[in-house]
Amino acid sequence: MGRPVRFNINAGVKLVKEGPEGYGGEGFFTTRLDKVVGLARRNSIWPLPFATSCCGIEFMATMGAHYDLSRFGSERLGFTPRQCDLLMVMGTIAKKMAPVLKQVYLQMAEPRWVIAVGACASSGGVFDSYSVLQGIDQVIPVDVYVPGCPPRPEAILDGFMKVQYLVENESLRRRNSEQYQKLLNSYGIQ
């Protein structure tokens, strides 16, 4: 006896995301170049895991077969900052580690994004203490914060999809803009 179908396939659920606006026909498609670049970047983000504690364990689950970050075009983790687009900071960052984190960020090539996973990376969390950095945004700019202690893999995926949205819709001129230079200068980065 077959199992009942639980998914309503007639409700208009789109399993495949539609492409950007443009004009297409048989065998060709025209659109704006920045849309194509955004599409390409969004679906090939190389994450650099900077995992120091329990949030890193959750990230390992996220990378595993069950939650599978590869579905979002990120099966290729880089373990050198020079190749990566997305710095994922997961876990408590001690003050002594802050210069290391900043150096890793500086070694990444533009364009680069940062996601702070968990309460500790976002705000210091419960470690309101002399030795712990009160959020990584004190040393580097952060694009997306994921709350939780630790966040579930679903939450990390949600944060990752938020980053994907930013990557796809970012203006190609943003990294050359005055505001962006100001932001970096406020962190002492040239």
Added chain:
Amino acid sequence: MEYNKAMGLNNEYIQQRLTEKFGDQVYGFSEPHGMLTFEAPKELNLKVLQFLFDDENLRFQFLTDICAVHYPDNKGKELAVVYHLHNLVDNVRIRFKVYTDINQPDVFSATALYSGANWMERETYDFFGVNFIGHPNLTRILNVEEMDYFPMRKEYPLEEQTRVDKDDEMFGR
């Protein structure tokens, strides 16, 4: 009491030998959880450690740990430096304390006697600011170099002061 090889080393014998050697310069003997604990003036710390190290029956030749304790209400004796010693032959441990004034926290370094004291004294300096005289490299070992206070002393607010999101309204600061 004589040293009895069959009986092994016991606390009464250690206390007797120390009192024979140093008289009333060693005091405050107690045995919390069966571990002999005593004090001496801080000027004598190396002499006591050397005696415990060299004596052919005592043989406390392993330094388990050095740590410090801050007693803010103990005027003139605010900082205690605690040595944990281990006789590996007889498997006996003792605890030895010296007290120092927090305004002049100078204590002689035990690095010449125990090489392992090097990092332990750096850690104690790092967290309590005990100035070990004669230490080859008394710099911070765990905390950031720029730190301008000694975090384990009971003299600063418990919470991190760089937080701006914890205001008076929410957290009573």
